[in-house]
Amino acid sequence: MKEQIIFNLAVKDLDRSKAFFSALGFSFKPQFSNESAAFMDIVDGSIHAMLTTEAFFKTLTNKPVAQAKDANEVVICLNCDSREEVDSLIAKAAAAGARIPHPPEDNGFMYDQGFEDLDGHLWNLVWSAPQP
Structure with a gap:
């Protein structure tokens, strides 16, 4: 494959x-x-x-065709290289018109935040601490 x-x-x-x-x-x-x-x-x-x-x-x-502003079938999750990259992409998304549905979640080993694009598709940006 x-x-x-x-x-x-x-x-x-x-x-x-x-x-x-x-x-x-x-x-x-x-x-x-x-x-x-x-x-x-x-x-x-x-x-x-x-x-x-x-x-x-x-x-x-x-x-x-589902209307993503009304219902979602999937959340697209992208792994980021750092917390700063998560914050940077969220700031760019917000400036470009995205809806930010919740504040960042910081669990120490994992940091994430999401946005809704212009059509309501959900994107989640995640940084995970390197595993020893």
Whole structure:
């Protein structure tokens, strides 16, 4: 099996979502993007999101498209290299229009905080202390 993850997220406004995630530092691969979808690089070469218009997303399934602001099927969790990286990404997300649903949680060995993107998808950013 390939060591690569690509997940699809339905978005209401593709250009607005691209601008939001660009503000967080994520990049897009134009060769895999068009007016209906944008291929976002999260972790170079291994983790990607395909942001798709709702109309295109509907062609991928025969089930209704969930409205992430009303209900969630998944929380996307990204491991960060430090507490500072968690705080930095949360600050960028908030400045770009994200909703921050709760304050950071500091358990000593683990630090995390999340945000809701413009479409309501939940993202959780986590730093874990190195294990001895």
